Amino acid sequence: MKIVIGAGSCGIAAGAHKVQTAFEAILAEKNLDVTIEQTGCIGTCYLEPIVDLIAEDGKKLTFVNVTTADARRIVEDYVLGEDELKDLQISDSDLTMIGKQKRIVLRNSGIIDPERIEDYQAVDGYLAAKKCLTELSPEEIIETVKIAGLKGRGGAGFPTWFKWDAARKSPGKTKYMVCNADEGDPGAFMDRSVLESDPHALIEGMLIGAKAIGANEGVIYVRAEYPLAIVRLQKAIDQARENGFLGNDIFETGFDFDLRIKAGAGAFVCGEETALIASLEGERGMPRLKPPFPAQKGYWNAPTNINNVETFANVPWIFRNGGEAYAALGTAESKGTKVFALTGKVKRGGLVEIPMGLTLRDVIYEIGGGIKADIAFKAVQMGGPSGGCIPASLLDTQIDYAEITKTGAIMGSGGMVVMDENTCMVDMARFFLDFTCKESCGKCTYCRVGTTRMLEILNRITQGEGLDGDIELLEELCYKIKDGSMCGLGQTAPNPVLTTIKYFRNEYEDHIYHKKCTAKSCKPLLTYTIDKEKCVGCGACKKNCPVDAITGEKKKVHEISQDICIKCGKCFSVCKFDSVIID
Amino acid sequence: MNQEKHEHGCSCGCHGDQPKPFEELDPVLDHYADIPGSLITIMQKAQELYGFLSVALMRHIAVETNTSIAKVYGVATFYTQFRFEPVGKYLIMLCQGTACHVNGSKLVEEAVMDYLEINEGETTADGLFTLNNVACLGCCSLSPVMMINDDTYGQLTKEKVTRILAELKENASSGANGAEQLAQEVTA
Numbered sequence: 001m002k003i004v005i006g007a008g009s010c011g012i013a014a015g016a017h018k019v020q021t022a023f024e025a026i027l028a029e030k031n032l033d034v035t036i037e038q039t040g041c042i043g044t045c046y047l048e049p050i051v052d053l054i055a056e057d058g059k060k061l062t063f064v065n066v067t068t069a070d071a072r073r074i075v076e077d078y079v080l081g082e083d084e085l086k087d088l089q090i091s092d093s094d095l096t097m098i099g100k101q102k103r104i105v106l107r108n109s110g111i112i113d114p115e116r117i118e119d120y121q122a123v124d125g126y127l128a129a130k131k132c133l134t135e136l137s138p139e140e141i142i143e144t145v146k147i148a149g150l151k152g153r154g155g156a157g158f159p160t161w162f163k164w165d166a167a168r169k170s171p172g173k174t175k176y177m178v179c180n181a182d183e184g185d186p187g188a189f190m191d192r193s194v195l196e197s198d199p200h201a202l203i204e205g206m207l208i209g210a211k212a213i214g215a216n217e218g219v220i221y222v223r224a225e226y227p228l229a230i231v232r233l234q235k236a237i238d239q240a241r242e243n244g245f246l247g248n249d250i251f252e253t254g255f256d257f258d259l260r261i262k263a264g265a266g267a268f269v270c271g272e273e274t275a276l277i278a279s280l281e282g283e284r285g286m287p288r289l290k291p292p293f294p295a296q297k298g299y300w301n302a303p304t305n306i307n308n309v310e311t312f313a314n315v316p317w318i319f320r321n322g323g324e325a326y327a328a329l330g331t332a333e334s335k336g337t338k339v340f341a342l343t344g345k346v347k348r349g350g351l352v353e354i355p356m357g358l359t360l361r362d363v364i365y366e367i368g369g370g371i372k373a374d375i376a377f378k379a380v381q382m383g384g385p386s387g388g389c390i391p392a393s394l395l396d397t398q399i400d401y402a403e404i405t406k407t408g409a410i411m412g413s414g415g416m417v418v419m420d421e422n423t424c425m426v427d428m429a430r431f432f433l434d435f436t437c438k439e440s441c442g443k444c445t446y447c448r449v450g451t452t453r454m455l456e457i458l459n460r461i462t463q464g465e466g467l468d469g470d471i472e473l474l475e476e477l478c479y480k481i482k483d484g485s486m487c488g489l490g491q492t493a494p495n496p497v498l499t500t501i502k503y504f505r506n507e508y509e510d511h512i513y514h515k516k517c518t519a520k521s522c523k524p525l526l527t528y529t530i531d532k533e534k535c536v537g538c539g540a541c542k543k544n545c546p547v548d549a550i551t552g553e554k555k556k557v558h559e560i561s562q563d564i565c566i567k568c569g570k571c572f573s574v575c576k577f578d579s580v581i582i583d
Numbered sequence: 584m585n586q587e588k589h590e591h592g593c594s595c596g597c598h599g600d601q602p603k604p605f606e607e608l609d610p611v612l613d614h615y616a617d618i619p620g621s622l623i624t625i626m627q628k629a630q631e632l633y634g635f636l637s638v639a640l641m642r643h644i645a646v647e648t649n650t651s652i653a654k655v656y657g658v659a660t661f662y663t664q665f666r667f668e669p670v671g672k673y674l675i676m677l678c679q680g681t682a683c684h685v686n687g688s689k690l691v692e693e694a695v696m697d698y699l700e701i702n703e704g705e706t707t708a709d710g711l712f713t714l715n716n717v718a719c720l721g722c723c724s725l726s727p728v729m730m731i732n733d734d735t736y737g738q739l740t741k742e743k744v745t746r747i748l749a750e751l752k753e754n755a756s757s758g759a760n761g762a763e764q765l766a767q768e769v770t771a
Binding site: 009010012013014045046183184185186187188189192223224225226227262263264265266267268279280281282283284285286300341342343344345349350381384415417419423428431432435439441573 | 686736
């Protein structure tokens with residue numbers, strides 16, 4: 001019998017370490033010889049901490065939302081007894097979340113121990129790299145990736161084979177293979193999960209790519225906000241080196257390749273290739289004009305290829321199963337699978353990997369289980385600050401690069417944030433503009449000043465001071481910023497505003513002309529009143545009001561003076577009788 | 584300005600009779616001396632050692648790496664990770680990612696500000712807590728989320744966040760268990 005505990009960042013935050021300590025104590029107390037192992041994240045984050053019990057005969061039971069008290073029950077009733085504790089086990093409906101997926105990138109996540117290279121090798125790890133290095137020429141490697149139809153999973157969706165081929169053909173003795181693990185898109189965490197749960201898949205993918213383009217040195221640019229990912233990745237690199245998968249003369253082919261980690265320092269714009277290269281060189285991470293492309297002049301002016309984590313993690317699978325097998329998944333235009341970080345107001349949040357071509361409805365309702373508390377769905381935000389909000393009427397859109405782009409959003413790196421009736425779309429647009437405005441590097445005037453002006457207008461609208469003509473002014477700014485910006489950040493920054501105006505123009509109009517926020521989210525547009533039927537005159541609201549806007553005698557109905565009220569919401573949160581009405 | 588550099592290479596004008604400043608950084612500077620493009624890494628290590636980048640520290644790095652102070656300052660201010668003021672014992676990084684925003688991170692922020700009586704970017708008078716908003720911590724399915732030092736706290740509510748801060752405050756005054764242990768106690 002062995003116990004396997006999910007210990008990704010989510011699992012640890014949900015208490016995985018404490019559960020592990022509890023198991024250790026109980027096992028010691030009962031003097032049981034049961035090993036405890038850890039694994040990464042299986043993706044069903046809402047069920048963490050997750051604990052698997054695997055018997056000698058391979059029988060596996062999965063227990064979810066495990067507490068320390070549950071740990072004792074599991075040992076006493078299951079390990080030592082006969083009771084399989086159905087109430088603690090993963091439910092059938094939760095299993096369907098995993099069952100409907102097709103896991104290529106996440107194939108080992110939550111299954112192997114990410115800190116043990118033996119585990120990765122036991123699932124045929126590094127066999128694909130061996131095949132590529134010993135049997136295939138660089139041209140054949142690139143051809144296989146071309147057959148697979150793999151596109152860059154970081155956002156732009158550029159064909160991977162094309163980039164590799166350009167870097168291979170680019171003259172130069174020194175070339176670099178770079179991995180962009182600077183997952184700055186708020187609402188996306190698939191790269192973190194791969195780094196924490198299956199770091200060797202990334203290393204193997206990079207090794208294959210390095211052979212294809214002829215690079216002997218690789219760098220992984222990781223966000224500093226991912227401390228656990230950095231630790232696990234470093235361990236994996238060390239183990240790969242010890243086992244001869246990195247270093248000199250790999251697989252005795254004479255091919256040398258080594259890897260190092262560079263911790264990013266926090267700048268969203270560094271997701272852009274040329275900005276990332278500037279940052280790698282120790283400079284301010286500001287983009288430059290292309291061409292020359294990184295494949296011609298990249299890191300230290302040498303030919304450089306940059307792909308993101310998810311792209312590389314697909315590569316070993318493609319070589320073990322063939323490019324055709326990968327291309328058989330998905331749609332005519334978008335092949336293979338895509339990992340999404342399903343979050344927001346959805347019942348079953350987490351990481352899901354699906355073949356391209358499923359609809360948004362499939363993902364949100366079939367896999368995600370629908371909207372929390374069964375409130376009406378309003379929109380799904382895809383592509384983060386560069387993407388857009390897709391409304392309910394387009395829920396049957398296929399997940400495919402071209403189809404998603406048609407809606408005005410983008411596939412992006414895979415953030416899928418679900419919003420319900422209580423989310424204000426004007427506020428969402430303001431939220432994203434606030435982000436891009438802060439993250440604009442300042443090089444292009446349209447992006448630097450334009451996003452600032454847009455944010456000012458959106459702030460005004462959400463504060464109830466919107467003016468006639470603001471929507472048109474926003475649209476004009478959007479198109480000018482798109483045209484006047486050099487890199488992807490500026491070119492896509494207006495998308496959240498454009499899509500919300502396109503699909504939710506009525507909400508903008510309500511804010512501007514009727515001074516109303518139907519989602520009841522923009523505080524300055526709300527009015528707080530007291531329900532005369534429900535108020536018992538306890539005085540809690542009066543006592544807590546910071547501006548003395550509430551009057552009334554003890555045990556008599558209180559009243560809020562609208563002239564004085566600053567709409568802070570204190571009265572609403574302190575009232576125990578639900579008598580404060582927000583409108 | 585024709586200021587003579589003294590033996591230990593600083594430019595503080597101390598005539599070399601002061602102890603060498605920032606000695607702890609020497610091994611880092613030596614290690615990266617021959618690796619081009621290491622400025623960000625050096626500053627990250629310096630911040631780990633000293634908690635924040637003071638003007639004196641940035642000047643020291645500039646001299647030691649033969650870089651202009653303007654460039655060091657320019658790079659440091661470009662990235663959100665670098666701080667120019669000392670931080671409290673507990674650095675609260677409150678996630679402002681999309682999922683956290685949708686699930687009410689503003690309410691959590693208000694609760695933290697109310698309880699500690701500081702604004703975003705400030706440190707409490709007792710030097711215990713600093714509040715920083717950060718873009719996305721990548722724990723979206725546990726949103727709203729915050730990190731305190733290296734520990735992540737998820738599914739926050741006003742009540743929960745107040746309890747966490749109160750317990751940290753108490754632990755700090757009694758010198759008891761650190762944030763890590765508490766993180767597990769509170770979340771489990």
